[in-house]
Amino acid sequence: MKIAVIGTGYVGLSTGVCLAEIGHTVTCIDIDQKKIQHLQKGIPPFYEPGIGEMIMNNVNKTKLFFSSSHRDGVAGADIVIIAVGTPQREDGSCNLTFLEQAAIDSAPYLEKESIFVIKSTVPIGTNETIQKLIESRFQKKVQIVSNPEFLRQGSAIFDTMHPDRIVIGSENKDASEKIAEMYRPLNAPILITSIRSAEMIKYASNAFLATKISYINYIANLCEQVGADVEDVAQGMGTDKRISPAFLQAGIGYGGSCFPKDVKALLAISKENGINPGLLQETVAMNEHQQTILVSKALQRFQTLKEKRFALLGLSFKPETDDMREAPSIPMAKQLVELGAEVIAYDPKAVHNAKKILGSTIKYADSIDEAFLHADAIFIVTEWGEITNMDIGNLLKTAKSPIVFDGRNCFDEKKIKACDSIEYYSIGKPVLFINPPKN
Numbered sequence: 001m002k003i004a005v006i007g008t009g010y011v012g013l014s015t016g017v018c019l020a021e022i023g024h025t026v027t028c029i030d031i032d033q034k035k036i037q038h039l040q041k042g043i044p045p046f047y048e049p050g051i052g053e054m055i056m057n058n059v060n061k062t063k064l065f066f067s068s069s070h071r072d073g074v075a076g077a078d079i080v081i082i083a084v085g086t087p088q089r090e091d092g093s094c095n096l097t098f099l100e101q102a103a104i105d106s107a108p109y110l111e112k113e114s115i116f117v118i119k120s121t122v123p124i125g126t127n128e129t130i131q132k133l134i135e136s137r138f139q140k141k142v143q144i145v146s147n148p149e150f151l152r153q154g155s156a157i158f159d160t161m162h163p164d165r166i167v168i169g170s171e172n173k174d175a176s177e178k179i180a181e182m183y184r185p186l187n188a189p190i191l192i193t194s195i196r197s198a199e200m201i202k203y204a205s206n207a208f209l210a211t212k213i214s215y216i217n218y219i220a221n222l223c224e225q226v227g228a229d230v231e232d233v234a235q236g237m238g239t240d241k242r243i244s245p246a247f248l249q250a251g252i253g254y255g256g257s258c259f260p261k262d263v264k265a266l267l268a269i270s271k272e273n274g275i276n277p278g279l280l281q282e283t284v285a286m287n288e289h290q291q292t293i294l295v296s297k298a299l300q301r302f303q304t305l306k307e308k309r310f311a312l313l314g315l316s317f318k319p320e321t322d323d324m325r326e327a328p329s330i331p332m333a334k335q336l337v338e339l340g341a342e343v344i345a346y347d348p349k350a351v352h353n354a355k356k357i358l359g360s361t362i363k364y365a366d367s368i369d370e371a372f373l374h375a376d377a378i379f380i381v382t383e384w385g386e387i388t389n390m391d392i393g394n395l396l397k398t399a400k401s402p403i404v405f406d407g408r409n410c411f412d413e414k415k416i417k418a419c420d421s422i423e424y425y426s427i428g429k430p431v432l433f434i435n436p437p438k439n
């Protein structure tokens, strides 16, 4: 099939390269000309494992093309997939400006039989609004399909090639069958629903996962007070098949480009529809609280953070991505600086993006070793493999004090007990002291 993908962010690019990989002819379009010039040379615009190789395998051969002209991709396409951003407005609701513009940019070149697919995460009713916009402004009949995306950053290619399910929301049997046919080589379970149900499935899934994280963080905070260990509790809960072990990792809260904005968008939708949004309000409040938890632990430990030097290990919102959108490291670094501390941060991939947000308010180390030097304490923020595998016992010998605040529960008791000296604070677990410093 001939397919146009509009938007080359995480979703558009992963979708485009994977559809090319399974044999379709795909043109990915973006208004960002610089991005397109790089992509034409095989250079991805962000760090995502495996995506560069997939582009190089397919680009400019017979299957995968990049262009900044909507006409190039949309004219003659059987299917047009929209994957532009749907960020949050100041009031938390979803901003559809990019989506509307992408529809306006594409509509003039839509063929009679083209199917218009919205993959971006959108409020319920948006697909119908876009269909009406195209029909009234361009006098064109168009078949619209909602096809939400469930990939995770850091494993975007794997998730796109091996989805748990593909959701196709459509009111037209031929259109839904054609989209199912497009995905057939993936051999994934396909769920066909109404357009509104498909739109709702996406928000309900993200808000559920975010709520599961807030729930385990709430349990973790309780564990600290009652002397239980949240990892044992999560394991005990997760072995119940009805609960599942996924998304029960307690930590410093969820971040990223989607959970924070999608929970708030669903909250806004609840309010608009007169449904009490209390449950989701608690999810958000718990997450905001959790993002401050390491700083509170440090304040309790040191009383004042003035002139202390703190190493922040990890900046991105999760490992295997350089994305800094809504990363818990941002409020944490800002809070530490406000309290008078000097912050030196290390991240294997995200420093260039962190600098756009935190600028020179903090320092940046080129290695884990450099961050540890003379530090009064170490904060573990993102569980990159390089960080969880580090020789913490040895590295602490170069720090001023062997004090660690681990926001991701990276180390087991054995590794901590092997250290000559450490004061180890984690999330939802007892504090471990091995020959702690005197001050």
Ligand SMILES: NC(=O)C1=CN([C@@H]2O[C@H](COP(=O)(O)OP(=O)(O)OC[C@H]3O[C@@H](n4cnc5c(N)ncnc54)[C@H](O)[C@@H]3O)[C@@H](O)[C@H]2O)C=CC1
Residues within 6 Å of the ligand: 006, 007, 008, 009, 010, 011, 012, 029, 030, 031, 032, 035, 083, 084, 085, 086, 098, 101, 102, 103, 105, 119, 120, 121, 122, 149, 150, 151, 152, 153, 257, 258
């Ligand atoms: N990032 C993720 O992991 C996931 C995101 N989603 C959803 O997918 C959508 C896209 O998210 P991301 O890929 O993160 O977006 P992004 O913000 O990283 O990228 C969007 C791209 O669209 C381009 N664009 C904007 N207007 C355009 C237009 N008129 N024509 C052509 N290109 C245009 C932008 O230049 C940008 O490159 C959002 O609705 C998001 O909620 C869903 C699942 C996973």
Ligand SMILES: O=C(O)[C@H]1O[C@H](OP(=O)(O)OP(=O)(O)OC[C@H]2O[C@@H](n3ccc(=O)[nH]c3=O)[C@H](O)[C@@H]2O)[C@H](O)[C@@H](O)[C@@H]1O
Residues within 6 Å of the ligand: 121, 149, 150, 151, 152, 153, 154, 206, 209, 213, 246, 247, 248, 249, 250, 251, 252, 253, 254, 255, 256, 257, 258, 259, 317, 318
């Ligand atoms: O709509 C989206 O954009 C995507 O949002 C999430 O994917 P993503 O944000 O890439 O990453 P996750 O692995 O879900 O992690 C999100 C945040 O939750 C945190 N998290 C995750 C799991 C956990 O157990 N504990 C926890 O604190 C992570 O550290 C991270 O900050 C969903 O998992 C995807 O299914 C969805 O498609």
